[in-house]
Amino acid sequence: MKKLFVTDLDKTFLRTDLTLSEYSKKVWNEKAKNHLLSIATARSLKTSLQFLDGLSINLPMILLDGAMVATSEKKLIALNALSKEITDSIIAEGKKFDILPFIVGINEGVNELFLYPEKTNIYQKELLAKYKNDSRLTNIKDIKGINKNLKVVYMGEEKHMSELSKRLKEVFANEIEIKLSKDPYIDCHFLTLLHPKGDKSHALEELLEYTKSKKEHLTVFGDSHNDVGMFKKAGKSVAVKNAVEEVKKIAHIVLPHTNDEDAVARYLEKI
Numbered sequence: 001m002k003k004l005f006v007t008d009l010d011k012t013f014l015r016t017d018l019t020l021s022e023y024s025k026k027v028w029n030e031k032a033k034n035h036l037l038s039i040a041t042a043r044s045l046k047t048s049l050q051f052l053d054g055l056s057i058n059l060p061m062i063l064l065d066g067a068m069v070a071t072s073e074k075k076l077i078a079l080n081a082l083s084k085e086i087t088d089s090i091i092a093e094g095k096k097f098d099i100l101p102f103i104v105g106i107n108e109g110v111n112e113l114f115l116y117p118e119k120t121n122i123y124q125k126e127l128l129a130k131y132k133n134d135s136r137l138t139n140i141k142d143i144k145g146i147n148k149n150l151k152v153v154y155m156g157e158e159k160h161m162s163e164l165s166k167r168l169k170e171v172f173a174n175e176i177e178i179k180l181s182k183d184p185y186i187d188c189h190f191l192t193l194l195h196p197k198g199d200k201s202h203a204l205e206e207l208l209e210y211t212k213s214k215k216e217h218l219t220v221f222g223d224s225h226n227d228v229g230m231f232k233k234a235g236k237s238v239a240v241k242n243a244v245e246e247v248k249k250i251a252h253i254v255l256p257h258t259n260d261e262d263a264v265a266r267y268l269e270k271i
Contacts, residue, residue: 002036004059004213005268006204006230007221009041011184012240013264014051024265025054031268032056036211040200040220040230042192044104044112045070046136060210064104065179065226066203067150067194069210078206080195081105082152086175087145090152090193093171097164101193102127102153105146112136117143123155123188151198154191158182161189168193181225201229221264222247238267 007013014020031037038059041048045063049072057072069078082090087103094101100117102124107113114136116128131137145152154161165180168191172178177194208215216235220227223243231237231250239251242258257263 001213001217002034003271004036004038004207004211004218005031005221006038006040006059006062006207006218006234007264008223008227008230009039009043009048009051010223011242011259012221012223012227013039013259015260018051020051020055021262021265024262027262027265027269029054029056031271032058035271038062038207040066040203040222040227042226044114044136045074046112060207062200062203062207064150065192065194065198066200067198068106069203069206077210078203079106079148079150080198080202081148081150082145082176082193082195082198084145084147084149086172087149087152090168090172090176091143091145093167094154094164097160097167099154099156099160099164100143102155103143103145103149104151104153105149107146107148113138113146115140115143115146117141121156123186126186127155150194152193154193155183155186155188156191158189161191165191179226184224199229200226201233204230204233221267223259238264240264 036059038061040062042065060069060071060077067080070076103115105113115138118141177196179192183190218234219236220230220234221238223240237251238253239248240255240263248254255263
């Protein structure tokens, strides 16, 4: 039975400057000859494939925090999307806090969409500047949900996002998955709303079922709060040195190297 290795991208496998060293690429591709390797990330399919150019991804990828599972050939394995009705209700609650979200979704042709409102705050503007040439970007004057909403994302100061998070938990209870986290690159907090099964933990279940594998054969790598569910699901969980304390406490192994020191590749090389 081949072993499965799934790693988070940002601050885990990717270096802080969003690159991969030639060493990491070499080790990854060597191990992919005998094992199954992939990623679990909050990033989209398109962006992930750009970062992983030249790597052998022989296991479906967990994308958009787990809302989508797809192969590197863009074959859809699993999809957990918020309905238009729920998304519109989330937007209505956000308006009470004077903020509008981004919406990441797909159309019927499984093409990714990145919808953003006409009114944006300074943090949203900063993120949009990084995506200014992205073909998925669509400005919507009166932003609303579409048929397949993979995630709804708010950006703002921690207090503001915490207040909105509390309100959404009161209104929607178990109807949505709510994640509040500090952005690793912009000085703000992300509030991400997903389908209840749109997280890395549920996506790992889809992955194990798809490959007919047992969790004992699965090793995962991570650094942040959205990796906690994944760590609890895998047979072996590995935290990089720069991981948050919550992740280190539940990890089976804490590596002596950071993401900038090729921690994941150093571990894989010893297998």
